[in-house]
Amino acid sequence: MAAARSLVNPTSNPALERALREKLVRRQEAGGALGELEPLAVRIGLMQNTLKPRLREPQLMIFAADHGVAVDGVDTSTVRNRGTSETVRKLLTNQLPLTVFARAQQMSVTVVDCGMADESPVHDRLLMRKIAHGTRNTRVAMAMTLEQAHAAMRAGMEIGDKLRGNATVLAGVGVGAHESASLVLARLTDSPLRDLVISGPDMDTGRLTHLMAVMMGAMARHRDITEPVEVLAAFGGFEVAVMVGVMLMAASKRHLLMIDGVPACAALMVASRIAPAVTDYCVFCRSHHHRGLDQALNLFSASALLEIGMEATDGTGATLAWPLVRSAAALLTEVAEGEEAGPSAPGAFDAEPEPFTPEPHEEIEMSSIFGPKLY
Numbered sequence: 001m002a003a004a005r006s007l008v009n010p011t012s013n014p015a016l017e018r019a020l021r022e023k024l025v026r027r028q029e030a031g032g033a034l035g036e037l038e039p040l041a042v043r044i045g046l047m048q049n050t051l052k053p054r055l056r057e058p059q060l061m062i063f064a065a066d067h068g069v070a071v072d073g074v075d076t077s078t079v080r081n082r083g084t085s086e087t088v089r090k091l092l093t094n095q096l097p098l099t100v101f102a103r104a105q106q107m108s109v110t111v112v113d114c115g116m117a118d119e120s121p122v123h124d125r126l127l128m129r130k131i132a133h134g135t136r137n138t139r140v141a142m143a144m145t146l147e148q149a150h151a152a153m154r155a156g157m158e159i160g161d162k163l164r165g166n167a168t169v170l171a172g173v174g175v176g177a178h179e180s181a182s183l184v185l186a187r188l189t190d191s192p193l194r195d196l197v198i199s200g201p202d203m204d205t206g207r208l209t210h211l212m213a214v215m216m217g218a219m220a221r222h223r224d225i226t227e228p229v230e231v232l233a234a235f236g237g238f239e240v241a242v243m244v245g246v247m248l249m250a251a252s253k254r255h256l257l258m259i260d261g262v263p264a265c266a267a268l269m270v271a272s273r274i275a276p277a278v279t280d281y282c283v284f285c286r287s288h289h290h291r292g293l294d295q296a297l298n299l300f301s302a303s304a305l306l307e308i309g310m311e312a313t314d315g316t317g318a319t320l321a322w323p324l325v326r327s328a329a330a331l332l333t334e335v336a337e338g339e340e341a342g343p344s345a346p347g348a349f350d351a352e353p354e355p356f357t358p359e360p361h362e363e364i365e366m367s368s369i370f371g372p373k374l375y
Helices: 014-031 037-048 068-072 084-092 097-104 146-161 177-189 193-197 205-221 228-235 238-252 262-274 276-281 291-298 316-333 360-370
Strands: 059-065 108-115 126-128 167-173 256-260 282-285
Touching (some): 037 276, 059 238, 068 205, 084 167, 108 238, 167 177, 167 238, 167 262, 177 228, 177 238, 177 291, 193 205, 193 291, 228 262, 238 256, 256 262, 256 276, 262 291, 282 316
Parallel strands (some): 059 108, 059 167, 108 126, 167 256, 256 282
16 A cells, blocks of 8 residues: 555645745735635645645536445435436436536536446446446445455546546445445444434434444444455445545545545545545535534544535535635635735745646556456
8 A cells, every 4th residue: 555655645834834824814904804714725725735726627526336235225315215326317417406506616517337236328427437236235245346446446546537627526326325335434433333324313213223233234244354445345335436546546636625425435534544645635515414424524523614404415515615615715816906916835936836746657556556447
């Protein structure tokens, strides 16, 4: 994993951070304080290593897969009675608010078939990266092989390498996705599983009892597995594995990542165990009130950027939060009337620093870790 760690640079830069804060103080003198928008602006400036961050061509990426554990009747998602293929169809035909909001924000929308059980029709916004037709049931076997986990992560890296913009929303969908991701988070962080799967105080006790019995059975089946990629292979799912690769590659290019939902949090947890600095490039969002998401955010000591009481498909909250992110960057970049443009970098730097790009040999090493393509 050493080669992977070299791909992602931490954003820490005390001189730049001081200059960013001083720039915001000057803005406060003219127009007043802007609350949480200001630390967000600082983070974006540090991500891009400049006093003048610019966000371009935002991408909304929804990663879809089916999960073998769903056969045990364990789905606590907020949108009920809708299979994975039906959700994807609605996404591709703009029948969900998520894609309507994305188009209003001029965000490019892509759905990635990482491992749906059904075959998907050809569509210009559907990216086929199917590793298999769903994972196996983690309660009785490894959800995927290590080779499949590596292949999915490599597929994600290839997607991340081809992203046109420098800001990406990541969310996962699929029946059983929340439960699979909860198992990953619980094992990697030694968190109580119940805190991650309980939907709220009004959750039916019989349903919760059944859910916990199935999931504790999965935990017992794989009790000795602790290494991050092996945990991912044991519990799934394919959408989480592909997101891991996207996050690692996008962060290596200093892109902003908007994390929405428990599957995306699970992917980030795995990615952070491979390259800890990947979390420097993330902001967190939410699209529903599932209590398990509260716990997932707590694991990163994070709060959602926007809280407006939705119960929607993962990715919706991030899409609605995009104007806040864009405005935070504009706070540093756009020049007010009569204001000096100022430098792009503080102190001794004469020009805007080039964004970090991994050396070619590092990418080759990363690919060799993740193994051959299976799609």
